[in-house]
Amino acid sequence: MTLAEFFSCSLLAYGAPLMMFAMTVANDPVRIIIMIAAAFGWLLSFLCSSVVWYAVVPLRSYLAFGMTFAIIFQEFFRYGTYRLLRKTEAGLKEISENHDIGTNKLEMAYVSGLGFGTMSGAFALVNVLADSIGPGTLGLQSGSEYFFVTSAAMTLCMILLNTFWSVIFFSGCDEKNYFKITWVVGSHFFVSGLSLLNSRHVYAATIIPSYIVLIVTALTAYKSAGGTFQSFVQTFRRRT
Template sequence: MTLFEFSGCALIAFGPPMTMFFLTLADNPIFIIVMISSGFFWLLSLLVSSIIWTIVFPLKEILVFGVICSVIVQEIYRYLFYAILKKAQIGLQKVSDVGNRGHLYSISWSTLSYVSGFGFGIMSGAFSLVNVLADSTGPGTVGLYGDSPYFFISTSLITLALILLHTFWGIIFFDALDKKCRYKIGYVVVSHLAVSALTFFNQQQLYLASLIPCYLITVITASIAYQCAGGTLKSLKESLPFVSG
């Protein structure tokens, strides 16, 4: 039974992202390099957050401080990765042209922002869920001592939302920096803080109170990211024939 729970939760959290990876990134080595690099920057942000949390001793026991610090540092490192990627964009295109042996195609900036956000999301999701998945394999099951039996599945759903959100945040953040749009940068930071704060409900086993707003924010963020990537309602209808006019 624990094996089924482990497999189901892993597929909930990482099934859609892995599908995205194989359909959009796996055939391009440049994208994989960018994805791994962005994941490394997320790890650096985690390291810096941990150092700050350790140094600021009086606030170590205040969970809110740790969350705010982590979110702000992550967004700072998202900006640093943006700056590095912006300088390396031309070089990446040249490497891609050489590696494709005559099959040339342009690496669009919106695509790089998508790959960057995806790398952030995958690394964040892995660190959020790996330990939980390890516990789901046993011994015993959740719920025997008053714990909620929905803990694992709700954690998997939140992890999936965070992976998708990091992907969308990456697109919005890069576009906002290019266009010097401060309110979009503010939206990324505020929505990141909001989603992180919503997870506090899980301590009281109020999983719906965190899941419903979290996925509502995910839908809103996806719409903004779609617009930032150049998508329109017309192009959406053309890509989805079942959407009525």
């Protein structure tokens, strides 16, 4: 039972991002490099927030304190990734076998966002998955039987959100549209703040609003990338 739980939660959290990587990133070495660089940027943001958490001893026991600085540093490094890619996109286009890379500037935003989200998801769930193997499971004497599946669902949500957030953030920086940037930062704080409710086992109050934000963010990212309802219908008809 525990092994089935491990694989089901793993596929729930990482199945969709793995398919996104295989279909849109894995066939281009430059995209892989961009994704790895963005993942490294997330690691640096995590390191910086850990240093702040370690330095401020009186507030270590407050989860909200660490979360706040983690989000601030993540968004700072998201902006740093944006600046780096904009300065190097000409060079990346020259060394890439796909010379169309960079034609759509938000293509690299999507790839870097996927790297950001994948690294975030790996750190969020790997210890939980290790515990899910056993011995035993939650829900009998203490804890909630929904803990593992909720953690996997929230990890998937955050991976996808980070991907879409980068598209919106890059678009906002290019257009100097501060509403888009505010939406990214604000929704990041909102969804992360909702995750604090998990300590009270109020999982529905976390998951439902988070996935509503995910849907709105996905539609905004689609529109920011130049998508329209007509193009969506045409693509859907070709695939079906």
